[in-house]
Amino acid sequence: MTRKTYEELRSARWMATDDFRGFGHRSRTLQMGYGEEDWVGKPVVAILNTWSDINPCHQHFKSRVEDVKRGVFQAGGWPIELPALSVSENYVKPTTMLYRNMLAMEAEELIRSHPVDGAVLMGGCDKSTPGLVMGAVSAGLPFIYLPAGPMLRGNWQGKTLGSGSDAFKYWDERRAGTISEEDWKGMERGIARSYGHCMTMGTASTMTAIAEALGLCLPGASSIPAADANHIRMSAECGRRIVEMIWEDLTPDRILTAEAFDNAVAVAMATGCSTNAVVHIVAMARRAGVGLSLDDLDAKSRTTPVIANVRPAGKDYLMEDFFYAGGLPALMERMRGALHTDCLTVTGRTLGETIAGARVWNDDVIRPLENPIYPEGSLAVLKGNLAPSGAVIKPVACDPKFLVHEGPAFVFDSYPALKAKLDDESWEITPDAVLVLRNAGPKGGPGMPEWGMIPMPKALLKQGHRDMVRLSDARMSGTSFGACVLHVAPESYVGGPLALLRDGDVVRLDVPGRRLDMLVSEEEIAARRAAWTPPAPRYGRGWGWMFSEHILQADQGCDFDYLLTDFGPPVPEPDIH
Incomplete structure (x- = not known):
């Protein structure tokens, strides 16, 4: 070499x-x-650190960055820490998705504009992984991804709690009156008890798993609990390894091939991944010049069983259990036959070499292929006259009776209007109804907020119902569950068919057939389209205006049009003389 x-x-x-x-x-x-x-x-290593005082997922990064520096020094490099946008999922409003591309642009320009030879990317909270990776891919220098790691499992009254998933579950019980305010406050204290991102297979764990499956992390790094000493050692190893990657000129274009993305999609489906994986992995692939589509994701889902028994797709375990059962290398070794094992990774070795000999220590946490949680992959892509460009559902996390369903639509044009109605106990709504939220997509949200797991109407909760079909052009938290159809594209705000749906129209959902339709004649749809008028702009200036002008639709990854590889020529090295 x-x-x-x-x-x-x-x-x-x-x-x-x-x-x-x-x-x-x-x-x-x-x-x-x-x-x-x-x-x-010596090579100069940029450490892009997304720590902030208001990001609980990354609280340990203030000390972990010192471990990375230690590794860089040990390998003969010079580390420089560059702060990057934190995009804290818990606090940033209206949604961190509005700022994923801002982080991507910042990461790209930090790397390009400074005197650095490679980078360690420190992320983990939902949008930080795709944002950092997208930017670093466009910058083109060697980089390695350091995942924040999941927090420790939650605990309340002897019950194991999973962040997000159990919060949604017990909030419905609180609204139904089956648990007390004291119970709720006890859960509040026990559900998140260490630094690190959500310990369910939500968006954070999904995206770090995808990063590892792409070959961008050290083997096993994506599932190490944040509070485990293994995480400290892994951080130092990232520092040592990036120095060698620089000398080897191991650039992302050698790692991020079409086969690597095929691996990542297969692994995501096998883990019971978040629905948010769709918009992020499509965006990451397009940055790498790989034309990944929703149809590609759906085809892989058809042939990939869910074998990670981790909430919310699984019922019993959390990421801490997944790590001690063998973690992602063990899951990938178990599904080796479905992977391109000759893909190169940041280790300088192939994926097949990095997972060779990895063992599963608990067959209930990481199931054998012949005993899956669900016989197909985590997600399904739907198309039809309501979603010509596609919509997404997570069949493994919803009541099976809704996989084929027809029901009347109840349509809401804003989240505040919907929220106000949901708590109306006198609302005469039946469990076969389809709740619809629109104007919540990339432009309409703005930013495509996680409003898609529409809370159950209180009237139905009181009757004992816990699931129903819900439909929107929004996203939902990866820790969510239920019969939620999401990412409807084109979105209603730009005149997609969802904008033409009316109260009482019958919506037909057919997950096995991959269809989503309104049972309305083409003539009536055409008449409604002719009468439709676009909503007022969301922004008149600043970042929001730029976002609205250039954001692509959900099926295209919600990147900016001007950041794609086919928009213009590559950006040259800056002239420093």
Whole structure:
């Protein structure tokens, strides 16, 4: 293998040139207290850290970054920490999805504009993984992804709690009057008891698993609990390994092939992945020049059983259990026959080599292929006259009786209007109804908020019902469950067919047939379209305006049109002279 020399390093163009600009860079580095021994002959590693005071998923990154630096120093590199947008899922409103592409742009420009040769990306909370990866892929330098890791399992009154999933479950019980305010406060104290992201197979765990399956993480890194000492050791190893990747010039284009994305989709389906995986993996693939489509995802789902018994798709276990059962390497070794094992990874070895010999230590947590949680993959893609470009549902996490269903629509044009109606105990709604929320997509939300797991009407909760068909152009939390049809595209805000649906129209859902239709004649649909008028713009200035002008639809990954590889020529290296 040909290794780079120091003179060939990108950072040497800043630090090693005998000219006025080189003088400026060196003198300012000396100003910060560094000496020549810190940078001469060494690769410079950017550590993109998404820590903040208001991101509980990344609270440990303040110390973990020091572990990464330790590894970089041990391998003979020079680490520089660059703060990046934190996109804290719990607090950012109206939705972190509005800012995923902002993080992607920031990551790309941080890497491109600084004197660095490679990067360690520190993320984990939902949008941080795709945002960081999308930006680093576009920058094109060697990088390795360091996942935050799931928090410890929750506990309340002797029950094991899963963040998100059990919050949704018991909130319905609170609204139904079956648990008390004291019970609810006890859960509040016990459901999230360490740093780290959600310990269910929500969006965070799904996306870190996808990153590992793509070959962007060290083996097993995606499922190490955040509070486990293994996570500290893994962080230092990321620092050591990125230095070697730089010398080897192991760039993302050598790793992120069409076969690697095929692996990632298969692994996602086998884990019982979040519905949000769809918009993120499509966006990541398109950044890498891979034309992944919803049809590709659905085809892989048809042939990939769910074998990870982790909530919400599974019923019994959480990510801590998954890690100690063998983690993602064991799951991938179990499904080796469905993977392209010759794909290269950040280790410099193939995927097949990195998972060889990985063992499953609990066959109930990581099921054998012949005893799956669900015989097909986690997600299904639907099309029809309500979703010509596609919609998504998670069949494994809903009541099977709704997989084929017809019912009358109750349509709401805004989330506040819907929310106000849901608590009306006198509402004469039946469990066969279809609750519809529109104007909640990429442009209409704005940002496609996680409003798609529409709460059950209180009137039905009081009658003992816990699921019904719900339909929207929004997303839902990856920790959610229920018969929720999501990501309807094109969205209603831009005139998609969902905008033409009316109260009382019969909606037909056919998951086995992959159909989503309103039983309305084509003539009537055409008449309604002719009478439709677009809603008022959401923004008149700033980031929101730019977002609205350039965001693509859900089936295209919700990236910005001007960030795709086919929009224009590659961005050249900055001229520093």
